[in-house]
Amino acid sequence: MQVEIAEKLHVVFFGPVCVVRKFMAILKVARLGNPVLREHAAPIPPDQIQSSDVQRLIEDMVATMHEYDGVGLAAVQIHESKQLAVLEVAENPRYPRKPQVPLTVLINPSITPLTEEMEEDWEGCLSIPELRGKVPRYKSIRVSAYDAMGAQLDFIASDFHARVIQHEWDHLQGKVYLDRMRDFSTLTHLQELTRFWMDK
Numbered sequence: 001m002q003v004e005i006a007e008k009l010h011v012v013f014f015g016p017v018c019v020v021r022k023f024m025a026i027l028k029v030a031r032l033g034n035p036v037l038r039e040h041a042a043p044i045p046p047d048q049i050q051s052s053d054v055q056r057l058i059e060d061m062v063a064t065m066h067e068y069d070g071v072g073l074a075a076v077q078i079h080e081s082k083q084l085a086v087l088e089v090a091e092n093p094r095y096p097r098k099p100q101v102p103l104t105v106l107i108n109p110s111i112t113p114l115t116e117e118m119e120e121d122w123e124g125c126l127s128i129p130e131l132r133g134k135v136p137r138y139k140s141i142r143v144s145a146y147d148a149m150g151a152q153l154d155f156i157a158s159d160f161h162a163r164v165i166q167h168e169w170d171h172l173q174g175k176v177y178l179d180r181m182r183d184f185s186t187l188t189h190l191q192e193l194t195r196f197w198m199d200k
């Protein structure tokens with residue numbers, strides 16, 4: 001299913017390259033403290049998903065995520081209070097050695113934990129620059145959403161894939177990863193992460 005999505009997006013984003021590139025924009029990322037990050041984002045009516053406004057927003061969000069080496073970006077992070085998130089895990093200098101996830105667009109997503117088991121691992125956020133902290137997340141979740149073209153998605157994600165989706169879903173509820181940390185003893189600047197925490 002994800003391969004199909006990636007192929008569709010390839011057409012949408014990279015088909016007429018000269019046309020698409022002309023209109024893609026790198027958007028300003030809202031940082032912690034901006035009230036938009038604390039809003040509960042509004043659903044996108046399914047019949048508006050294929051509108052030029054939503055399609056352009058998706059293209060700009062993907063370009064912005066790539067520009068800042070993010071593995072995910074929620075619309076609230078670029079000041080649009082909408083239930084829309086994009087994610088992709090490829091070779092990424094901010095998250096080296098992570099399993100790859102194809103470019104995925106989630107609109108009006110809902111998630112259901114498939115296990116009570118939670119796992120702690122490092123997370124960062126483009127809206128909270130230069131920091132990392134260990135965050136507990138469900139290891140496996142079921143995800144329902146619309147894709148970039150308005151088709152219904154229903155899939156299971158686990159481990160880092162599930163972590164990224166839970167992080168983005170939280171953004172759409174007005175939460176950030178700091179809210180999920182059990183305590184702040186692992187909260188660290190990036191330089192100190194590589195210096196003191198790399199093996200932990």
Ligand SMILES: [Zn+2]
Nearest residue numbers: 124125126127
């Ligand atoms: Zn984030």
